[in-house]
Amino acid sequence: MAREFQRGHKARISDLTAGTDLYVGVQISGPGLSFDISCFGLDADERLSDDRYFVFYNQPKSPEESIQLLGAQAGDTESFRVTLDRIPQQVRKLSFTATIDGAGQMSQVGPGYIRIVAGGEEVARYPFNGSEFSTERAVMLGDFYFKDVWRFAAVGQGFDGGLDALLRNFGGQVADDEPEAAPQTQAATPGFAPPAQAAAPPAFGVPGGGAPAPAPAPQPAAQGFAPPPAPAPAAPPVHSAPTIVAPMHTPPGGAPVPPRPRLPPPRPDAPPPPGYGQPPAPPQAAPPPGYGQPPAPAGAPAPPPGYGQPPVAPQAPAPPPGYGHQPPPGQVPHQQAPYGAPQGMPQGMPQGAPQAAGVLGALQTYKETPTGQRWTQQNKKLVRADLGIGGQPVLARQGSMVLYQGKVDFSYKGAGFTGRLVGNATGQEMQLMRCTGQGQVFFAENSTMLHPIELQGDAVCVSAENVLAFDEGLQYEVRRIEGHGIPGGALFTMQFQGTGTIVVKTHGTPVVLPVTPTTFADCNAVVAWSAAAQVVVSSQVRMRRNSYPGDTGESVNLQFRGAPGNFIVVQPYEI
Secondary structure (H helix, E strand, C coil), X not given: CCEECCCCCEEEHHHHCCCCEEEEEEECXXXXXXXXXXXXXXXXXXXXCCHHHEEECCECECCCCCEEECCCECCECEEEEEEHHHCCCCCCEEEEEEEECCCCCHHHCCCEEEEEEECCEEEEEEEECHHHCCCCCEEEEEEEEEECEEEEEEEEEEECCCHHHHHHHCCCEECCCCCCCCCCCCCCCXXXXXXXXXXXXXXXXXXXXXXXXXXXXXXXXXXCCCCCCCCCCCCCCCCCCCCEECCCCCCCCCCCCCCCCCCCCCCCCCCCCCCCCCCCXXXXXXXXXXXXXXXXCCCCCCCCCCCCCCCCCCCCCCCCCCCCCCCCCCCCCXXXXXXXXXXXXXXXXXXXXXXXXXXXXXXXXXXCCCCCCCEEEEECCEEEEECCCCCCCEEEECCCEEEEEEEEEEEEECCHHHHHHHHHHHCCCCCEEEEXXXXXXXXXXCCCEEEEEEEEEEEEEECHHHEEEEECCCEEEEEEEECCCCCCCEEEEEXXXXXXXXXXXXXXXXXXXXXXXXXXXXXXXXXXEECCCEEEEXXXXXXXXXXXXXXXXXXXXXXXXXXXXXXXXXXXXXX
């Protein structure tokens, strides 16, 4: 029986099926709406660093065919074949998305789903409907992401804008419209059509009961981002959106030909460039016409280019503005043009990069990062929690909220009389607030660095001083660290266990080290460690030695022991 997911739920693929050859089907529809369903292969930074792993109607498969677009079949609007064991190492996430082609919004869609089929049997399904969205024109349906093993997450996150905006969010670019090609004498299948299927879907495909759609005539698949062949004059256009091309950082061997750069228009009084067979213009500056030279006699042959004329060479470097010369368009007089910048380009603007005007363009770097996850790290010192995903409240340190959107309620979270006694006695008291509602809350504190840690049934030990926020579903308690020869006889920490996320704060960039028999850490600098590790207090208190000048100040350390796989986190700061 298929496991039904809710928005925000996650699971290991190995818990759903033992197979790695999977069928992913998407069903989405709405009155008068047309959809583009795509798969983005993202790297560890969740960026589309290789355009060949953007699988959509104009590029139906990845280079090694680990991701293939199969087309509509068995009641699915679109379907994919995903072979997990063939996905390259640089691809760490597959994001399946649906965007509206044309007018409309996601609140108009009817009941739909994204499902996973393995061995002809449906193993997972995430249903959704238009009531979950509003004016968005795109939605991120589900993710396959690699975190020690491949996992599946039901996202269901709406996104403003269409396919071009979604592509820019993942680090891609959208090209200008290409000129229409000359009409052909006979109709041709558009290049964005799904690849032909000569036989029934493979064994990994959909379960029995649904007949596959009739396959079109076989044709070669479109390579890269090559434009599709022009349709017949009578065929109506299917997609009116601009052609989507490669993102930034395209590796060698798979990059399409870049578009020609737009050069500034020539000045009306500029002479034509030298023709074929004529010598090129000299690079040095020439005197202005007629300056110190007699006029040419009638009937004399024309002087070579550059003689008595300003040099006109589109690819030659422009001389510095001098007597009788005009600076290039867009350049301030008597100001040196930047090295390598073409004439007429404003300084400070990268070549080929669209630049928004005004304040919005200047702040584009700091825009919010939408990922569709419950916890999203906006930058190193700011984290966002989406209360609408997961359906459980968030507990956070009092006063750590810096911004929230939507309907969010904040209430005091008391520890009770016993909890206050334990917190005061152990130094592990946490002053918490409870965040509930439907919205997004941004957390930060004193510009410390934040690190969301996702627990999947395991446990981690963190000092209460280093906890900023966590899911209310996590279990937490004070844990005692035994020791001898130190004041009080013991140290204390907090242990968190369960399924959820805890946000840990550090002063500076921490270091994560594996636990070995010779691993020692200062008790005032250690932030967290795996709960399975054994901790022993190593005291170096020597009354006679500490009574003299020159004391090291390193009197109490923690020694960590444990099996391979245990770790400790240490910050470059002592509390």
